[in-house]
Amino acid sequence: MLGAGSWGTTFAKVLADAGNDVVLWARRAEVAAEINKTRCNSGYLPGVVLPEGLRATGDAVEAMHGASAVVLAVPSQTLRENLAGWQPLLPPDATLVSLAKGVELSTLKRMSEVISEVADVPLEQVAVVSGPNLAKEIAAEQPTATVVACLDHDRAVTLQHACSTPYFRPYTNTDLxxxxxxxxxxxxxxxxxxxxxxxxxxxxxxxxxxxxxxxxxxxxxxxxxxxxxxxxxxxxxxxxxxxxxxxxxxxxxxxxxxxxxxxxxxxxxxxxxxxxxxxxxxxxxxxxxxxxxxxxxxxxxxxxxxxxxxxxxxxxxxxxxxxxxxx
Ligand SMILES: NC(=O)C1=CN([C@@H]2O[C@H](COP(=O)(O)OP(=O)(O)OC[C@H]3O[C@@H](n4cnc5c(N)ncnc54)[C@H](O)[C@@H]3O)[C@@H](O)[C@H]2O)C=CC1
Ligand SMILES: O=C(CO)COP(=O)(O)O
Known part of the structure; x- marks a missing residue:
């Protein structure tokens, strides 16, 4: 998980609760240190205890090492620049997952288009998670549904399974x-x-x-x-x-x-x-x-x-x- 704001931290918790081994990259080293020490990201999710299966780091190399999916949880307008820096570290067949909800100002591109272009991967390798997903409610484990969208249906199903928990129910869709x-x-x-x-x-x-x-x-x-x-x-x-x-x-x-x-x-x-x-x-x-x-x-x-x-x-x-x- 690249980005330890409200949604990045919450979706990292969902993935860890679903049984995955999750490494969360935070831009500020002190945020990563706080999460590892106290299991809390107090700046974004005060009072939420993060699960044991989630580890934080300030090192993007460590975060992406051996990952089967790389989830991008940074704002839409900085995603291109962030991803350009991370591109050499991306594991070759990893599903690149966008959590951002925006359209790029300079190009009018959607996030999946930006990701495919900057990471130099086919669009079929890019997935999007989107739905009625207010981070604080999900962090409190209130029942929520969402959509996992990918042009490659099999990839969407894999991600759907990877983020299903008793409180979080993802549906698939191919209409990116x-x-x-x-x-x-x-x-x-x-x-x-x-x-x-x-x-x-x-x-x-x-x-x-x-x-x-x-x-x-x-x-x-x-x-x-x-x-x-x-x-x-x-x-x-x-x-x-x-x-x-x-x-x-x-x-x-x-x-x-x-x-x-x-x-x-x-x-x-x-x-x-x-x-x-x-x-x-x-x-x-x-x-x-x-x-x-x-x-x-x-x-x-x-x-x-x-x-x-x-x-x-x-x-x-x-x-x-x-x-x-x-x-
Ligand atoms: N918070 C929510 O309930 C939900 C948010 N989203 C979407 O997820 C995306 C991320 O949102 P949040 O995590 O809520 O935002 P946030 O503002 O809580 O956190 C953004 C994260 O990106 C980092 N960041 C900001 N500028 C950066 C830069 N230039 N380079 C690298 N990292 C940078 C911040 O340090 C922070 O970790 C947005 O597109 C938002 O629309 C989607 C669903 C739910
Ligand atoms: O996308 C969201 C809920 O699904 C979060 O909305 P805000 O970014 O307005 O908090």
């Missing part, structure tokens, strides 16, 4: 495009829902944003060759509902702060270095949509609130004032 776009887009819709909460709006507003957010995400997915049914599944509607409704979501919390009138810088400072992927992905997804002639009005206003000083109240008015049309 749909699963990844769903995961990236829901962060942007969660920012919009957070803004709605910050403005004092209730569940009708949230529900309207979730449903129309799903509609625009599905439109983009279909334009890029995804199966529309994917968006009704765990990584689509499932993750969208979890992220938009939960105060645990960093994206929703970030949006809530913007809705209350904080600036982007203030919201960023309050996040204490934890990543809210939607803040950057709103721009890359908006560009991807424009490239394919797809309308994504919610994503468009989220981008303008985050990066072009559109205020949340006129943003809401703009969405409501759009041309009337059939559903």
């Amino acid at each position: 495009v749909g699963i990844e776009l769903a995961g990236a887009c829901k962060n942007v819709i969660a920012l919009a829902c957070g803004m709605a909460v910050g403005l004092g709006f209730g569940h009708n507003t949230m529900s309207s944003l979730i449903t129309r957010g799903l509609a625009e995400t599905t439109r983009l997915g279909v334009a890029l060759g995804a199966d529309p049914m994917t968006f009704a599944g765990l990584a689509g509607l499932g993750d969208l509902v979890a992220t938009c409704m939960s105060p645990l979501s960093r994206n929703r919390t970030f949006g809530e702060r913007l809705g209350r009138g904080e600036t982007l810088a203030q919201a960023q400072e309050a996040a204490h270095g934890q990543v809210s992927e939607g803040v950057k992905s709103c721009s890359s997804i908006r560009q991807l949509a424009a490239r394919h002639g797809v309308e994504m009005p919610i994503t468009d206003v989220v981008h303008r609130v985050c990066h072009e000083e559109l205020a949340p109240i006129p943003a809401a008015a703009e969405l409501l004032g759009r041309e009337r049309k059939p559903e």
Whole structure:
């Protein structure tokens, strides 16, 4: 496991609980030392006791030595740079697993595309784990389902078995495009829902944003060759509902702060270095949509609130004032 933030540490626990021998690489040596000494990653998962089958290290060589799967748990926008450094260390046939939910700003590529390109492996060797997976709830072993997506179904099944525990139930899927776009887009819709909460709006507003957010995400997915049914599944509607409704979501919390009138810088400072992927992905997804002639009005206003000083109240008015049309 490369990355010892909230989700990397939690998914490492899932893999260890499923019976695997897991080595977790942390960027900061003191985080690795704390995990090995106290079985705790207090900065990201206070109070969670990590299992014995999990060992941490600050040495990427040690982390990847002999691995049958290498799981990438760093933010989307740094993944290319991180992986370029790790590329010479990757075991040749290891499944490369992406946990990140974003679209790269400079290239508009999905994470599996970045991984395949930088690691120089076929896309069939890359898998994605995505679903309604708020790290803190899974770390507390609350029942959760997810999706393991890979173009190579057999590889997906192997990974599915490797991460099945009594509290974590993975399904397989081969629609990599749909699963990844769903995961990236829901962060942007969660920012919009957070803004709605910050403005004092209730569940009708949230529900309207979730449903129309799903509609625009599905439109983009279909334009890029995804199966529309994917968006009704765990990584689509499932993750969208979890992220938009939960105060645990960093994206929703970030949006809530913007809705209350904080600036982007203030919201960023309050996040204490934890990543809210939607803040950057709103721009890359908006560009991807424009490239394919797809309308994504919610994503468009989220981008303008985050990066072009559109205020949340006129943003809401703009969405409501759009041309009337059939559903
Ligand atoms: N936290 C959650 O509940 C879930 C998060 N995800 C996704 O997983 C990915 C990782 O998220 P988290 O672990 O939650 O984020 P986080 O912000 O908690 O941790 C990110 C990790 O990456 C490291 N990192 C940050 N910048 C780096 C850089 N330049 N080079 C190397 N390492 C760097 C940090 O030290 C930290 O270990 C994101 O794409 C997120 O959307 C997916 C499902 C659930
Ligand atoms: O992806 C997630 C839940 O599935 C986590 O969402 P946040 O990054 O908004 O916390």
